Amino acid sequence: MKHRFLEVYMLETLVHNWWVISLRGLVALALGVAMLLMPPQAATGFLIMVIGSYAIVDGFFALSIALVNRPPHKDRLWLILEGIIGIVAGLAICLAPMVAAFILIYAVALWAFLTGIFEVIWSIAQWKHLPDNWMMFLGGLFSCLLGVLIFYNESFGTAFVVVVTAVYLILFGILLLAMGFVLRNTLKVG
Numbered sequence: 001m002k003h004r005f006l007e008v009y010m011l012e013t014l015v016h017n018w019w020v021i022s023l024r025g026l027v028a029l030a031l032g033v034a035m036l037l038m039p040p041q042a043a044t045g046f047l048i049m050v051i052g053s054y055a056i057v058d059g060f061f062a063l064s065i066a067l068v069n070r071p072p073h074k075d076r077l078w079l080i081l082e083g084i085i086g087i088v089a090g091l092a093i094c095l096a097p098m099v100a101a102f103i104l105i106y107a108v109a110l111w112a113f114l115t116g117i118f119e120v121i122w123s124i125a126q127w128k129h130l131p132d133n134w135m136m137f138l139g140g141l142f143s144c145l146l147g148v149l150i151f152y153n154e155s156f157g158t159a160f161v162v163v164v165t166a167v168y169l170i171l172f173g174i175l176l177l178a179m180g181f182v183l184r185n186t187l188k189v190g
Contacts, residue, residue, distance in 0.1 A: 018183035025176025032169030052093030059086025113147025
């Protein structure tokens with residue numbers, strides 16, 4: 001009975017905070033479109049700072065979603081880990097942009113892959129409780145795929161990373177926006 005209460009509480013928290021997920025998606029979508037509109041060389045420096053800043057902001061959003069649930073809940077550990085990894089990776093990129101430029105390909109690949117793993121695990125853990133949870137699952141799969149593609153295709157250089165990252169941010173942003181609005185509509189119905 002206690003476990004069911006926690007599941008319902010978590011779902012209610014997500015539904016009432018639908019705007020956090022939507023805002024996360026909107027930021028990803030806007031960054032992806034901006035990067036596609038820039039020439040690849042100009043987008044390289046922008047990408048370094050955007051990825052660092054986005055990882056920090058995204059990490060704080062993931063942490064805020066996880067920490068809003070005051071009762072202990074085993075499944076929020078994945079969101080907490082996702083948030084911490086995002087913040088640490090973002091700070092490392094922003095504090096050492098020259099080093100980040102050198103290791104940009106691997107930093108983006110690792111961040112996307114680990115974020116994707118945590119999102120897939122969290123979405124599977126919440127599969128029964130969240131409406132249309134396949135969107136978060138699919139977003140996690142996109143993250144994992146991006147990480148693998150970048151890691152194994154570093155010879156394509158920075159232009160490849162910029163375009164793939166921009167497309168990823170657009171797709172991930174659309175999925176998060178859709179999930180946020182599904183949660184918002186759940187709030188209206190409930």
